[in-house]
Amino acid sequence: MIAISLAWAWGADTVTDLQGMGWTFDTGVTSAWYAPGATYQYVAPGAPSGYSGGMRWGANMYMSPPVLMQPANAEGSIQVVTRISAALTPLSWPIVAAHNSTYNKVIAAYAQTSGAVALYVDSVWKSTSATAYNFTDWRTVTIFYDMTGATWKGRIEVDGVESNAEATDAAIAIGSGSVITTRLYPYVSSGSALATHFGMLVIRDTYAESAPVGRYATIIQLDSDVGARTTGTWTPDTGSDSFARINENPLDTANYTEEASPSASDVLTCGFTANLATKLGFTPGTIDAVACYTYSTGLNNTAKAGVGDGSSVTHGATGTIGSGTTLAGVIAETKPSTGGAWAGTDSPEAAYTVVSV
């Protein structure tokens, strides 16, 4: 079992791009109410600049990360770095929720007008925090949820400090493999086009594991092809470098590299010409994980994403690639070659492997 299921930094992607990357949105979504913004970007001290997702408030507005990258079991934590552009106006509105569709109940964190945070377990209010938070500054809200037993439990941390102690409610146990949907909501009503901002999202797959703050997720662009660990004939749509067509931000599906006649075990590997510290612009004290997310088409093919260092690779789950853009991803919390922690001196590689055609 891995601990981090998803670590997401928003890029300059439109809602259409994100949908192509496996995100789901309210059915009424248009790019008018969701757009990336650099104005309110979440940037950790010393970190490169980034983006934040923005969402306008409205009934039933939400967005959900790819199901493929969410925990397989009905427990975990959802950590979102978020802020709002104006004072809270709804009396109570969800920030983030974990939902089981079979039982149709949530474990959720709500914001109150006062800035306090409310905890719901089994869709029943359990507590309101003793502290009122200023959400016009970036806040890291983490909800821990466990639906695996007949007694559900949940708790909330804000900025790494417990705001709502663990509370329980008698429910029904949700079995292994049941999908728990994560949803993020705009929780302020404002005339601003981007009233609620999301700077980072990390989903973990165990209730008990801590969710440290002061970390951040960021995107590093690939800048080299690794011919030694590439098989098959990969041809960019223009130019001669595969990495140059897939390292874009935002995602543009018109740009690509392809294996026109793929065979099982064909692999495209791309990497970096410098180590992580150089690419980041600072030396990180800790690197929790390196993730690789790939987006491809190839009806009836199956494929998997990989993160490697040298000839050793950690692969994600094999998935069926559809005729539309399909996500495959992997999180490598340790170096595949040694099982040790990643460091700024490492130069990981990203791999895309055709499993079957």
Add this chain to the structure above:
Amino acid sequence: MLYFYAPSFTFPGPMGGDCFAPGLRVGDAIEAAEMPLGSSSPHYDRDLPRFVLACPDGTPTLSGWESRTKEQVEADYPGILGGV
């Protein structure tokens, strides 16, 4: 610590099912309440339905709320308070 029984306010949850929170009585209707900082519910009585609330000292008794002593709560719902 102050204890109250509060009516249950039902509202659409974020994903379709109903959610339940302490409410206010306004005439014959139950409306949403802004819950005081540091308040919690050691028990939700689904049969009545109502919330048992544990609130910080100084919390006013809102419309429709019934103030109770710790002993009264323990008599009505044995064992739910624990350390609350």
